[in-house]
Amino acid sequence: MRPPELIKISPVIWELPVSYKTGMRVPARIYATEKLIDQMDSGVFDQVSNVAMLPGIVNYSFCMPDGHWGYGFPIGGVAAMDTDDGVISPGGIGFDINCGMRLMLTSLTYDELKPKLHKLVDKLFNNVPTGVGEKSRYAISKSDFRKVMINGSRWCIENGFGWQEDLLRTEETGCIDGADPSKVSDKAVERGYHQLGTLGSGNHYLEIQVVKRESIFDAKTAESIGIFPDQVVIMFHCGSRGFGHQIATDYLRVFLKAMPEYGISVPDRELACAPFRSGVGQDYFSAMKCAINMSFANRQMIAHQVREVFADVFGVSAIRLSIHQVYDIAHNTAKLEYHDVNGVRKRLLVHRKGSTRAFGPDMEGIPQEYKKTGQPVIIGGSMETGSYLLSGVKSGKQTFYSTTHGSGRVMSRKQARKQFRGKELQMRMEKEGIYTRSVSYGGLAEEAGKAYKNIDDVIDAASMAGISHPIVKFLPVGNIKG
Amino acid sequence: MPYKYIEDKFIADVAFEAWGGTREELFMAASDATAGLMVENLKNIENINENSENKIIELKETEIDMLLFDVLQELIFFKDAYQLICRFRNVKITSENKRIVFKGTAVGEKIDYKKHNLAVDVKAVTLHEFKVQYSNNLWKAHVVLDI
Numbered sequence: 337m338r339p340p341e342l343i344k345i346s347p348v349i350w351e352l353p354v355s356y357k358t359g360m361r362v363p364a365r366i367y368a369t370e371k372l373i374d375q376m377d378s379g380v381f382d383q384v385s386n387v388a389m390l391p392g393i394v395n396y397s398f399c400m401p402d403g404h405w406g407y408g409f410p411i412g413g414v415a416a417m418d419t420d421d422g423v424i425s426p427g428g429i430g431f432d433i434n435c436g437m438r439l440m441l442t443s444l445t446y447d448e449l450k451p452k453l454h455k456l457v458d459k460l461f462n463n464v465p466t467g468v469g470e471k472s473r474y475a476i477s478k479s480d481f482r483k484v485m486i487n488g489s490r491w492c493i494e495n496g497f498g499w500q501e502d503l504l505r506t507e508e509t510g511c512i513d514g515a516d517p518s519k520v521s522d523k524a525v526e527r528g529y530h531q532l533g534t535l536g537s538g539n540h541y542l543e544i545q546v547v548k549r550e551s552i553f554d555a556k557t558a559e560s561i562g563i564f565p566d567q568v569v570i571m572f573h574c575g576s577r578g579f580g581h582q583i584a585t586d587y588l589r590v591f592l593k594a595m596p597e598y599g600i601s602v603p604d605r606e607l608a609c610a611p612f613r614s615g616v617g618q619d620y621f622s623a624m625k626c627a628i629n630m631s632f633a634n635r636q637m638i639a640h641q642v643r644e645v646f647a648d649v650f651g652v653s654a655i656r657l658s659i660h661q662v663y664d665i666a667h668n669t670a671k672l673e674y675h676d677v678n679g680v681r682k683r684l685l686v687h688r689k690g691s692t693r694a695f696g697p698d699m700e701g702i703p704q705e706y707k708k709t710g711q712p713v714i715i716g717g718s719m720e721t722g723s724y725l726l727s728g729v730k731s732g733k734q735t736f737y738s739t740t741h742g743s744g745r746v747m748s749r750k751q752a753r754k755q756f757r758g759k760e761l762q763m764r765m766e767k768e769g770i771y772t773r774s775v776s777y778g779g780l781a782e783e784a785g786k787a788y789k790n791i792d793d794v795i796d797a798a799s800m801a802g803i804s805h806p807i808v809k810f811l812p813v814g815n816i817k818g
Numbered sequence: 819m820p821y822k823y824i825e826d827k828f829i830a831d832v833a834f835e836a837w838g839g840t841r842e843e844l845f846m847a848a849s850d851a852t853a854g855l856m857v858e859n860l861k862n863i864e865n866i867n868e869n870s871e872n873k874i875i876e877l878k879e880t881e882i883d884m885l886l887f888d889v890l891q892e893l894i895f896f897k898d899a900y901q902l903i904c905r906f907r908n909v910k911i912t913s914e915n916k917r918i919v920f921k922g923t924a925v926g927e928k929i930d931y932k933k934h935n936l937a938v939d940v941k942a943v944t945l946h947e948f949k950v951q952y953s954n955n956l957w958k959a960h961v962v963l964d965i
Contacts, residue, residue, distance in 0.1 A: 377829060404829050407946030407962055411830055431942040431964045468856050468936040469897045469929050527898040537939040538965045539830075578898030581941040581964075585891060588945065589884075605945035749832055749938070749965065750825040778858055778937050818939060 338373055339381050342366075348401075348801040352385050359603070360388040364397040367735070369797045372401055375746055375789055379405025380412075386603045387415050391611070392422020394677055394684060398735050400691050401797035402744030402789065406430075408606030411690035414738040416675065417612060419683050423600070424617045425609035426591065426624075428687030429670050431584040433624055434631035435575030436507075436666035437692075437714035438639060439725060441561075442646065443658035444568040446546045446813070456649045457544065457771050457814040464542060464641050465534040467775035467818040472532045474637065481529035481630075485517045488629030492636040499661075502636060504703050506664040507693070510632040512671075516622035521586050524623075528579020528630065533637030535574050537779055537818025539742075541719060542572040542638065544814035551809035557709045557727060558808050561662055569810055570642055570659070571723055573716045575668065577634060580627035587620040612685055621670075628669065635664055662725070663703075663712035667692045667741035673701075675736050686736050694728035694739040694804045702728075713804050715795065717743045719772065720765060720785030722811045724795050731802035739804040740795070743788035752787040753778055765815075774817040783817065820844075821851035831944070833962045841882065842909040844950070844957035845889055845920065849906045852890050852943075852963065857903050858935035863927050871902055873924040878917045883950040885911075885918050886959055890943045892924065902926035903934065938965050 343351045345365070350373055352364040364384040368376065380403050387409055388397035394416045403412030408427025415428055449456070465473060476484070484491045489510025492498050503509045535542060549565035552558050563569075576583075591608035594616045595601065600609060610617040639661065643654035650657060670687045677684070686693075695702050695711040702711040710727035717723045721743070728737055747755070758777025761784055765772050774780040798804045820843065821836035834851040838844035854860045875892055879885035889906075896902040904926030912919050929936065941964040949960040 379827075379829075405827070407831065407944040407964065431944075467931070468939045469901045469903075471901065523895065523899075527895055531898065537936075538941075578895075578941075581898075582895070585942050592945075605948065608945070745829040748825055748827070748829050750823050754825075775931060776858075776936050776938070778935070782938070 337378055348797050352381065357385045360385055362388050362393050362396050364388045366399040366403065367401050367797060367801050367803065369793060372789065372793055372797055376403060377405045380410045383408070383410040384413060386607060387413055389603060390415060390423055390425065390607065390609060391600060392418040394418055398738065400738065400740045401794045402740045402742050404744050406689065408604055409689040412740065412744065413689045414687065414691045414735060416684040416686045416736045419612050419672065419685055422612055422685060423609035424612045424621060424670060424685060425607055425687065426584045426587050426620065427606040427608060428689050429584070429624065430668040430689045431581045432575035432668055433580035433584060433627035434666040435668040436631065436635065436664060437571065437573050437716055438635045438664040439662040439714045440570040440639060440642065441563065441658065441660050441662060442568045442570065445566045446568060449568045452649055453771055453814055456645065457773055457816060459645045459649055460542060460642065461773035461816045463645050464638055464816065466816055467537050470534050471530045472534055474533060476529060476532050478525055478529050481525060482517050484532065484633045485520065485626035485629055486515050487511055488632040489636040492633050492640065497640040498636050502639065502661045505661045506632055507666060510636060512625045512628045514622060515625035515629050517626055519619045519623040520583060520626050524579050524582035524586060527582045528577050531577040531579065532634055533641060534577060534634070535572070535638065535818055536577055537776065539783060540574040541815055541817045543719065543812050545569050545571055545723060545810035545812050547808060548811055551811065553806045553808060560709060562660065563808055571714065571716065571810065572635065572638055574634060574638065576627040576631035579630050583623050583627050587623065590616055624670065631666065632664065663714060665692055665712065665714055676733065684736065688738055690741045691738045692741045693737060694726065694732050695737050696728045696730040696732050710805065713739055715740060715742060717791035718785040718788040719783055719812055719815045719817070720770065721791050722809050724791065724809050725807045726804040727807055729802060729805045732804065735803050740798045743791045743794055745787055746789050747787040749782040752782045752784055756781040756784040770812050770815060772815040772817065776818070780817060820847035828962055831962055831965050833960070835958065835960055837956055837958045839956065841911045841957055844959055845886060845909055845911065846906050848886060848890060848959050848961060849893055852893050852940060853903055853905060855937055855940050855963065856897055858937050862934060863903055863905055870925050870927060873904070875920065875922050875924055877920045880917055882918055883948060885920055886950055887943050887948065889920055890961065894940050894942065896924060896926060901929045903929060940965060
């Protein structure tokens with residue numbers, strides 16, 4: 337239910353003024369069409385306005401078109417903080433630090449895939465560890481894991497788990513500087529050191545998708561990336577697993593205790609925060625970077641396993657199958673970036689929780705090969721409806737170059753379980769040409785397409801608002817889930 | 819079952835209410851509500867046998883709500899660190915030098931995909947609307963878990 341104070345700024349931008357709630361330092365802006373704004377739950381308006389109260393927030397508290405009720409921040413929340421007097425908040429990043437998406441191409445066409453689809457999905461399901469508490473196939477020592485914390489995907493490439501070019505096509509080249517393992521608890525290491533190369537569960541998945549000719553919206557850019565009609569591509573979604581979850585939990589407690597010392601009070605304990613420049617703020621930032629690097633490495637190890645499975649099933653090498661990575665980009669993170677604020681270039685700490693960075697053409701920090709097109713933005717939809725590749729655009733400046741990250745749920749997990757039966761859903765999807773394997777029928781039911789907003793509506797809103805540009809939509813044909 | 823999941827409010831995550839006549843009962847109910855999200859047939863873990871793994875837990879906190887937060891977080895830690903789905907037994911909550919002390923045995927089984935109907939990976943206990951209250955002779959908790 338939209339609040340009466342909500343002001344329509346444009347057909348896709350809505351604003352809650354600072355008068356909406358006592359303590360708001362900046363207005364809140366929500367990106368949505370009329371249809372999407374009506375689908376948003378009351379939690380979005382409450383939480384996006386709570387975020388507007390955080391010290392040092394610049395311009396606006398944002399919520400993206402896929403926004404929905406979260407904890408602390410809404411999912412889809414974006415907040416840029418002044419690095420001199422602003423805060424850092426684990427709740428603005430999420431427990432799954434650096435959760436993100438990776439997209440890989442193949443030279444295969446759908447016709448070439450079809451006879452081997454079941455074998456391929458079955459083998460991916462058997463080889464990529466998936467589901468509750470699942471362990472890595474690789475025996476990685478705690479000492480090696482320490483190297484992963486510092487070097488991220490680079491550690492994987494140095495140890496033969498990927499190609500050098502993968503690094504160039506990963507945000508931060510797969511390794512963010514400044515990670516400090518001494519700021520990470522033993523508990524976090526114990527929880528996550530054996531989870532490298534695992535998918536997890538919930539909305540985490542690995543999908544085989546197909547490009548339909550009619551779903552290519554920008555043929556020139558698609559071609560420049562190596563995308564062609566009827567092509568088979570691979571997309572997956574996962575994060576920093578138990579390691580990142582524990583770091584976020586550890587620092588949530590630290591920040592709760594530290595807040596009175598800095599005279600900070602928040603309307604929701606999940607917004608616990610500390611000044612970015614403070615000791616605890618910097619400790620968390622350094623620990624969080626370890627989780628960022630672990631997450632890049634986790635997806636790199638999955639990419640390696642995917643290449644092995646494709647090579648085995650098709651009987652030719654991954655190189656001959658041209659399994660090149662398009663990009664790897666996170667949607668749960670806080671990063672230091674330079675942005676124009678009222679004509680002044682400022683260094684800001686941009687929190688994105690369920691929002692993807694979408695740097696426009698020519699911006700620093702994106703691979704040379706994407707300088708003309710803008711940064712690739714990978715948007716995972718529901719397992720029934722499809723996913724998108726977008727690019728960043730110059731007009732993305734309005735949201736500190738942030739856009740949507742997925743479809744956004746409209747139905748709770750428990751409601752979805754009541755409404756759908758996992759086994760029936762699996763059979764129906766197979767009739768529709770999507771072969772799915774999951775360790776949990778209940779978990780599968782929770783991820784039914786109808787539990788999510790229409791991905792096309794979300795992408796339309798992001799495109800109309802000028803925060804990203806659609807290149808191509810991918811349709812799922814195979815899926816593995818935890 | 820002294821807990822219930824809240825169906826229509828928290829869309830991407832899962833919330834529950836748990837209750838008990840004593841703090842011990844409340845903590846055991848909230849623990850089962852958490853573990854019950856990870857496996858659908860929690861009763862399978864009820865049949866404690868020679869294959870069960872025990873972990874003795876002792877936690878101290880000044881506030882009862884943060885003590886529950888830590889106890890639930892331990893269950894999530896066991897799931898990832900040791901691949902154990904646990905339920906608490908022999909729970910005692912006492913006071914000691916202005917702190918509240920939880921002692922209990924986490925009794926669990928190694929995750930077995932054939933035996934346990936696995937559900938979802940609980941990532942964390944959140945503090946969003948996290949509450950522990952005592953009224954009308956009943957201890958109650960409201961918890962939102964990140965999925």
